[in-house]
Amino acid sequence: MSNQTEAETDLVARAETIASFEHQHTLLSRIQHALHSNPALVPLIVLVASVLVFGALLGTKFFSSFAMTLILQQVAIVGIVGAAQSLVILTAGIDLSVGAIMVLSSVIMGQFTFRLGLPPAVAVACGLAIGTLIGFINGWLIARIKLPPFIVTLGMWQIALASNFLYSGNETIRAQDIEANAPLLQFFGQSFSFGGAVFTYGVIFFILLVLALAYVLRHTAWGRHVYAVGDDPEAAELSGVNTRRILISVYALSGLICAFAGWVLIGRIGSVSPTSGQSANIESITAVVIGGISLFGGRGSILGMFFGALIVGVFSLGLRLLGADAQWTYLLIGALIIGAVAVDQWIRKVSA
Amino acid sequence: MSNQTEAETDLVARAETIASFEHQHTLLSRIQHALHSNPALVPLIVLVASVLVFGALLGTKFFSSFAMTLILQQVAIVGIVGAAQSLVILTAGIDLSVGAIMVLSSVIMGQFTFRLGLPPAVAVACGLAIGTLIGFINGWLIARIKLPPFIVTLGMWQIALASNFLYSGNETIRAQDIEANAPLLQFFGQSFSFGGAVFTYGVIFFILLVLALAYVLRHTAWGRHVYAVGDDPEAAELSGVNTRRILISVYALSGLICAFAGWVLIGRIGSVSPTSGQSANIESITAVVIGGISLFGGRGSILGMFFGALIVGVFSLGLRLLGADAQWTYLLIGALIIGAVAVDQWIRKVSA
Amino acid sequence: MEPILSARNLNKRYGRVTALDNCDFDLMPGEILAVIGDNGAGKSSLIKALSGAIKVDSGDIFLDGQAVNFSSPIDARNAGVETVYQTLAMSPALSIADNMFMGREIRKSGFMGKVMRQLDRPAMERIARQKLSDLGLMTIQNINQAVETLSGGQRQGVAVARAAAFGSKVIILDEPTAALGVKESRRVLDLILDVRARDIPIILISHNMPHVFEVADRIHVHRLGRRLCVIDPKDYTMSDAVAFMTGAKAAPGAVASAA
Amino acid sequence: MEPILSARNLNKRYGRVTALDNCDFDLMPGEILAVIGDNGAGKSSLIKALSGAIKVDSGDIFLDGQAVNFSSPIDARNAGVETVYQTLAMSPALSIADNMFMGREIRKSGFMGKVMRQLDRPAMERIARQKLSDLGLMTIQNINQAVETLSGGQRQGVAVARAAAFGSKVIILDEPTAALGVKESRRVLDLILDVRARDIPIILISHNMPHVFEVADRIHVHRLGRRLCVIDPKDYTMSDAVAFMTGAKAAPGAVASAA
Amino acid sequence: LITKTDTNPFFVKMKEGAEAKAAELGITLKSFAGRVDGDHETQVAAIETCIADGASGILLTASDTSAIVQSVQQARDAGLLVIALDTPLNPIDAADATFATDNFLAGELIGKWAAGKLGADAANAKIALLNLGISQPTVDVLRNQGFLQGFGIDLADPNKWGDETDPRIVGHDVTAGNEEGGREAMENLLVKDPMINVVHTINEPSAAGAYEALKSFGRENDVLIVSVDGGCPGIANVRDGVIGATSQQYPLQMAALGVEAIKAWADTGVKPEPTPGKDFFDTGVSLVTDEPVDGVESIDTTEGEALCWG
């Protein structure tokens, strides 16, 4: 169990031992220990294995830098939302409102530009601010009024989604209009490529976000406090963590990240559409859990979520390419979610 | 905190005290204590209050025995599924597959009768058996392979839903056909009335189910073990509870109850429709949580879920009758979910 | 005389930590065997292995001369081995009575009990109250109080009362007096002697040397995951025992045989 | 002499249970004050009130003669009052070092620390290891081990080391030796005397009368949620103290003044 | 008025049309909607609410056309006029009247147009079909199968999509009817076969998403996208060349006619009559494109814009 939470930087376990009973260092036991002390390693292995299997089955159609980066593009939004979700779940919470915050923010960015005529930069800032505000309200209700996160964000989900539809009047803003008048909104949709690999700015943002959060969680006091709050809030409070402030900041940050996801979403679909992102909450939770973060808080790493999101992306694309129809794909992804976690569990048991 | 789990039978707290410091028994403190020691009381009060408010606003249109029993009919299915969900949540689990199990079971009852030509009673038995089997598989994966319930039931949700669409071929079996050839399938749709009140057999089943489960949870060893497993599984195991058996039986029972919900569903909508029940999981969780059952397990009562389901029903019907637009209804229900739980929390704090 | 409960060559590792290292163990009929050792020596791990709460990596356990393989504490309990764990193993939200009868609830007689499987709460509450009074835990105000509302010491008292009430073959106590007051500790010691008088052997883990030397018939000294030696409290002083277990003094050459 | 930490008329109720009943309390500068009392007498509740971990229903607390109103343990800690709770208050999944520095992490100097707010792990680990060695907790194998993998006694040692390392005004210890071995208990007692030598007063809750009588300057006897009396260990025997706290003997009429 | 959802602009416009008409005629209108497409229970609850509320008639776009029949019967028994809008019930006479678009025809029009546009290349076209959801709602099936019929492909079972064996079909995928789903589905099918040159989309938002995907593959100029709906953004997309052709339907008219019919029923007890030759009142559908093809009647985008909704 040691170093459960210490995965990000040192993927090879340290041998720092004050005093130790003599015991054999076989290769297997080393692997087990490495797997064990680095929760992100298991999803990484599942990911690599699934890429190899699909690559073997599908050949270059799948195993090309183009297809690989396409998967990154497809998972970028779920992954960004999943980063927000990871923070919340590390505090033993859950955020069902992530998708709704994302869509509402993107609608605000669009409508503030086109309906109110604000400069795009200001509209984007407003969208980010509103996302943060909703997250802050979630956090405030959870930390101060001590309501269960599930219920608060369930309610907020409905509120944000309904506001989104009411405010947007269900109107879509077309990609061509945005391109002509407010290209800033599509900023994250721009891309560059080398070789066959295509990277959108949204994908770059996703990767940088994950790395930044991994650093913050591992190497700053705030990050350690997030883990402590998720682990045992009462103990954290008694040992000097301002649990309320941590919780509120986590939910507000989650709101901000979701608002960024909304901006990235505009880049991806070109237009501003109030009907997007309705299953983002379930999908982000799936990524988080496949990535090995415990729903009970305090255990797991955000890198795991990153691999978790990619696993889902690899399976979706791989299965479609194998010719499974939509219903079968849906069924197989269900089975594979269970399978991936079962493998994870099995590895952990072996090494226990 | 005393008697958190002891709500069902004695709604008035007992005064059984071995030795007690003297202290004042004001009326207020008595009320507080009663509220405190009976978690189901708070949702009951919210329920009564909301009925009164809507009654005042809408007059006899709402405040009629017809409308009241209509609410019962409308919440019966969510409520039955909520009963299954309550059991699972009491063990600190969650069951996202409830809705899918329900629909799949109803489709099996219908298709086995009409496609395979089995006698309706046999088809119903098959549907119930398959629901139980899926629940059993959930439980087995959770208890034996030790996979997280969220992930197992998330996967099972997708599997069951996709199987449902694949097997049914997206075909609806029409009410007229069922009425003519297999009225047993519509058994729970039959109703009797006295005064303006209309009770379907489905509603009666719902009420009896809640009462039976309340009895079982409170008065049998199995019920106490369910609470113990949810409270602290390790302690339960060490103190002699067969946690695996309890978990498996809870999920299997949950599957069976969902299959019954599928049968009731046929009665309610008359036909067998593979597209029903897609938000049953979120709605049942809403009912459970508004009813005061802790998502962390071990605390709360199934009667609370009953009132929780009714609260949602009252708000939906009341707002619809008030002519609120659907999005406004969702927005208000979102706000009211948060509000109801905030009130609950406030009462608990006062009396703490 | 045959040992009633014994173990040979138990090994248990947690990752890099060796909690049990080829550990042997013997409990004779009718005796009080104290297990002493430094923090982290592996005492709790040993008794968890004996009571089925953890699976050892290798090694054998014998009850009444028969090899046994408890896969869960329930198995051990059914075989008559009752344990109070250091972590107490109680369900915080449930009442004292519920906790005491967890896993061996009393059912009503007649129809309600046989068919409806209804619990006989009045009987359970009466017995629970009785057992607690025997231990003098009168500061507990309400038998239907949730365990989480009890003080640390009160919880310990409830756990000990539970084991004493139900153990039939072996009772294992992991630091039963650690959080108890003087008076309560006294009662627990008396209870231990009572139980022995009923000819049920007891394993007692404790850091409290006066207690150990007062009640134990033999003392198993545990060190670095294994049995260092077994001594007779009449032959050694408390400071000898402490010196053995901390390694300050070499242990007596051979493992002392049963008294 | 003025008390450094005192309380008047504290009341705290949990539902029907009265944990503190008009309780008074005084701690003099530089002294070791032991608090003894039956299980459930309200000792833990008293020190939780003093350290801001619970809000009392009524009553006043004074630090250095100033009325204070700690709304959280952080407030108390910032005022120099450091506490080891009976439940230890550690985050099980985090490492020993993380736990010791929880809420007062050391940041790197320079750009990485100021702007990137990076923690100085090597420093934190070095200090943590140092503190544990001072307490002789050498059985801990790895400073980056998660706390959940420690034995009960090892955890207690870490908690005490944390308080001793950081307390500046008052240190409160709720049963610090309950789960500790003889040797470790000895070290904790030495540490307590060391801390007093640094002129920092200590509140020690313990059921272990020999320990109490060995180190305490005064003994606060707690009974039924209030201070029964304060005695000087030199004037009374252990059995007197036990008799007072269990009510077997009437308490000395007036509250004894500070030594 | 009970619609499938109130988040799809189509139903939003339908609601606005009904509201405008109701205001004109002095009728009180209450609107209900399911949560998601396929949300059947909420519609049942809505019908019950209408009965409890003492309404005189219901305008309904059913999520499950067969399953809703029993509730509709209940309402009719209670003396309410039930008119199906947009989607006929199954059986169609379960409602007092139906004002609908012929969705199969809508699909057929774009299918014919696409075939005509490709000319001889139609024989080796590579077709992607972007549908609504895995639950295969009726409109979804009708448009999809209509398109294939129009294009000249054997339908196998016309009651479901996905069972065709024609090699020209690269694949079916689902979009949830929005841009995000449209883009992802298009990407998936493009990886499967990058040479796709005909894309059928269930509605215009998913077409816009598909276009973004094609753009990122650099193929936006050599692929024909066809769609159904005729919303104003969709027509604008046709004008801009994003969508090749779309079948326009008329929700405002459906709703307005429905409201009038209920008014007539409440005042005089007269039920509306279906379009001659069909068993429902066809509110019409027209193909909108700026590149007309011989043999397929169409209107241009200017005309389409004048008629578009939302």
Ligand SMILES: Nc1ncnc2c1ncn2[C@@H]1O[C@H](COP(=O)(O)OP(=O)(O)OP(=O)(O)O)[C@@H](O)[C@H]1O
């Ligand atoms: N679940 C676990 N995971 C990892 N290591 C563990 C676990 N349980 C115990 N250990 C380790 O095993 C060793 C023995 O622990 P054990 O609890 O048996 O000691 P003990 O003798 O009971 O100590 P104490 O007197 O302090 O209770 C310790 O070093 C501890 O850190």
Ligand SMILES: Nc1ncnc2c1ncn2[C@@H]1O[C@H](COP(=O)(O)OP(=O)(O)OP(=O)(O)O)[C@@H](O)[C@H]1O
């Ligand atoms: N959170 C709580 N809820 C309800 N009752 C509580 C709570 N905490 C403590 N109590 C009650 O308050 C009383 C005093 O408890 P406290 O923990 O202060 O006792 P203590 O003197 O520290 O006992 P011990 O020596 O056993 O630790 C007990 O009767 C206990 O049951």
Ligand SMILES: [Mg+2]
């Ligand atoms: Mg131990």
Ligand SMILES: [Mg+2]
């Ligand atoms: Mg205490």
